[in-house]
Amino acid sequence: MTLAAALPVAISCGEPAGIGPEIAAKAWAALRGDVPLFWIGDPTHLPADVPVVTIEDPAQAAAAMPRGLPVLPHRFSAPNTAGIANPANAQGVIDVIARGVDLVRSGQASALCTAPIHKKALKDGAGFAYPGHTEYLQALAGAGRAVMMLASEQLRVVPTTIHIALKDVPQTLTPALLSETIRITAEGLRAQFGIARPRIAVAGLNPHAGEGGAMGHEETDWIAQLVDDMTTEGFDLRGPLPADTMFHATARAGYDVAICMYHDQALIPIKTLDFDRGVNVTLGLPFIRTSPDHGTAFDIAGTGVANPSSMIEALRMAHRMAQGTYRT
Numbered sequence: 001m002t003l004a005a006a007l008p009v010a011i012s013c014g015e016p017a018g019i020g021p022e023i024a025a026k027a028w029a030a031l032r033g034d035v036p037l038f039w040i041g042d043p044t045h046l047p048a049d050v051p052v053v054t055i056e057d058p059a060q061a062a063a064a065m066p067r068g069l070p071v072l073p074h075r076f077s078a079p080n081t082a083g084i085a086n087p088a089n090a091q092g093v094i095d096v097i098a099r100g101v102d103l104v105r106s107g108q109a110s111a112l113c114t115a116p117i118h119k120k121a122l123k124d125g126a127g128f129a130y131p132g133h134t135e136y137l138q139a140l141a142g143a144g145r146a147v148m149m150l151a152s153e154q155l156r157v158v159p160t161t162i163h164i165a166l167k168d169v170p171q172t173l174t175p176a177l178l179s180e181t182i183r184i185t186a187e188g189l190r191a192q193f194g195i196a197r198p199r200i201a202v203a204g205l206n207p208h209a210g211e212g213g214a215m216g217h218e219e220t221d222w223i224a225q226l227v228d229d230m231t232t233e234g235f236d237l238r239g240p241l242p243a244d245t246m247f248h249a250t251a252r253a254g255y256d257v258a259i260c261m262y263h264d265q266a267l268i269p270i271k272t273l274d275f276d277r278g279v280n281v282t283l284g285l286p287f288i289r290t291s292p293d294h295g296t297a298f299d300i301a302g303t304g305v306a307n308p309s310s311m312i313e314a315l316r317m318a319h320r321m322a323q324g325t326y327r328t
């Protein structure tokens, strides 16, 4: 399909005080011949030297791409300062995400690629009830559970529990939650990544995967049994594996995705291996959503040094998934 004929990917602006506007503009410059896209946000938040083409309709995005970053304007009411979130802009950030979802679900955009939000700024500024995009998109979709996966060339990881305090992980982690996470992940890898029978590694919760009950009991109580039961059902599973030894190169070659028990168990290995090229993709939604793996980077916002590579990978992945051509 030609660039002009393909539906564009919608980019939500994310936190305007962060690096989101800068990496979106840099991604446009890198992808203008490859990926039709448009940015939803306030054009005054973009770096001053970015050529902007204001559009009224996503259908105008592809034709605008050679001339500048296509922008579907969404005006914010309060001033924006790089590196300092303005609470008065929090609701605008949330509204732009919802607008992007509407455009994808109404068939005007092919996928949503979200620039990073500052979770605390949204909570403090607008009482945002969700700890992240994943949970918000799940609520907007109203179609069951959404699962976070981070993917790069070297590794894919899924945190079973996501944005919760470490002390709450053991109670939140249940057989039903883990089983559902494995099912959604397997289906997502089949449908969106072209892996017919994904090889799935399941991490333990405790050091050394509990070492037979010597260092924790969740593995012997139920995780090992769940892995056995789902293997009998036909899933290609291994585990529970000690998390400290399942991410080295030889171990990684043995599976397509690692199901982890909590946020940092999953995200530390992938961000250490591939911070610049990791992509956050939400599985289980009735539409495509990707995002860079990093956050708002307030410490470098406005300085022009932000690396757009992860954003570029996220946009490429979204576009190829929408075209049905994304294969690992």
Ligand SMILES: NC(=O)C1=CN([C@@H]2O[C@H](COP(=O)(O)OP(=O)(O)OC[C@H]3O[C@@H](n4cnc5c(N)ncnc54)[C@H](O)[C@@H]3O)[C@@H](O)[C@H]2O)C=CC1
Residues within 6 Å of the ligand: 019, 023, 115, 116, 117, 118, 119, 120, 133, 280, 291, 292, 293, 294, 295, 296, 297, 298, 299, 300, 305, 306, 307, 308, 309
């Ligand atoms: N998808 C999303 O909306 C995400 C949002 N966040 C949010 O971002 C905020 C800040 O989180 P942090 O933990 O500080 O992580 P961060 O990723 O924003 O920054 C961590 C470090 O990496 C650097 N960095 C990040 N992205 C970079 C890029 N593209 N180019 C060059 N350097 C880069 C930063 O300058 C900083 O030194 C938090 O509110 C967090 O919740 C974090 C991850 C994803």
Ligand SMILES: NCC(=O)COP(=O)(O)O
Residues within 6 Å of the ligand: 131, 132, 133, 134, 135, 148, 267, 280, 291, 293
């Ligand atoms: N650490 C990953 C992260 O916070 C991204 O979460 P989400 O906003 O994509 O749900």
